[in-house]
Amino acid sequence: MSKELERHAIVVVGGGPAGLAAAIGAYEAGERDILVLERDTQLGGILNQCIHNGFGLHTFKEELTGPEYAARYIARADELGVERRLGTMVMDISDDRVVTAVSSEAGITRIQAGAVILAMGCRERPRGALATPGYRPAGIYSAGTAQRLVNIEGQLPGRNVVILGSGDIGLIMARRMTFEGAHVQCVAEIMPYSGGLKRNIVQCLDDFGIPLLLSHTVTRIEGRQRVEAVWIAEVDERMRPIAGTEVRYPCDTLLLSVGLLPENELSREAGVELSPVTRGPVVNESLETSIPGVFACGNVLHVHDLVDYVSEEAATAGASAARFVQGAVDADDAQRIPIVATDGVRYTVPSTVSVERMPEALTVRFRVGNVYRDHYVSVYLGDDRIQHRKKRVMAPGEMEQVTLKRAELLAHPDIASITVKLEEE
């Protein structure tokens, strides 16, 4: 470590949708010394391979594809002159915000950051995490790998496909591979509900007559060199395969779309406190982690289904980081009120609120743990119920949100907690 420490006010780890919006948010909050570190050779992250449409309706009031949405943010970052280093991988973040990065051009560099924004995104849950018995033949891909092969490399990974898991990428790839001439036989989902968005079931499966088998899973994979068939069985309410329900599906390819995991190796090593529910950092209203001056946004914080919300959240993280380096906010003397997630609400982001620091209106995002019909989303300040909103359907695959108003919190000065929960009436 002979090299002298380089210094930047804000270092953003990751140049995908979250990192770009965070950098722009920090700039717009008045900070100019911003450095984005991206390990890929281009900005935009996973959006570059998400060629389908449906992005940007909230942000731009028009329907864009992933690459188009990314291009808007890249153009804005270019316009603002946000410094970025591509092909640069962050290896370590210390608890005093020294970022160690490596690239083939510059070798190892160490950067003292005034604030760090974590925007590393997420990864797909791999097959190994599923314990599917069988050999390890060719022809098993995560849905995102198949997406990259088809959309970026121009390669079709197989012709006769079964998909395990109804995550959005799996649903999107069911349609994509059908367009490319593959036969997609079915999507098997172990849960009694889909993990993906309803719109994707409609336009990626229903449009093409691809069946969605709920409460089904793959029990066996046949084939030594290449996948030759998979066996799919119905499962009981404890997710155990039901004897006698196994059906053999001859196929050459199995795609896995079984969930996304925030990529927090760097955060963990830095000592950032992680939530066991989201597997992302625990954050306050400023999206600041347990380490002062380290902020998080996007899929590294919690997995989103809408990039528009990632951008919005990331802009908040960027603005918070700018305020932190400008010294406008004292580190952690502000009093924090915990947000309790209960009765069907699995978690909230953020999980604590400081009335002093919060904006006039604070968006609190959450997911529910099951499918709920005709339930109410309720918010309590202490014992006082201040919000009670009926939703026709809520599902784990769709992120929900409530808005906390600063004025209402000021009107409840002595509460010990805020509760977000579901109620039947």
Place this chain on the structure above:
Amino acid sequence: MATETRELTCINCPLGCQLTVTLVDGEVTSVAGNTCKRGDTYGRKEVTNPTRIVTTTVPVEGSATERMVSVKTASDVPKGKMFEVVAALKGVTAQAPVAIGDVILANVAGTGVDIIATRNV
């Protein structure tokens, strides 16, 4: 008078609103459950003339880094024409540099809709 209702999931954005479309003698009289104007338009269209934006990729030549460029129909096309649109792109190759919005194939499959690039290559 024959009244009929259809339950749909709006596909315009990831909110996926549950729509109830009411038809009287085959004519749409109301759309309920939508949270924006697009939902109303979608509900009316979906029961009479369903359409989709088609997105796919075509090979690109002359780029040092990219093999493919992503493309889409510039506006929605009849749902029944989706496969014809994809088939019409077989054999089509783009030449770099390509900018977002460049027409890659005009009037695809006789739909009157152009195929345009969605990525700068």
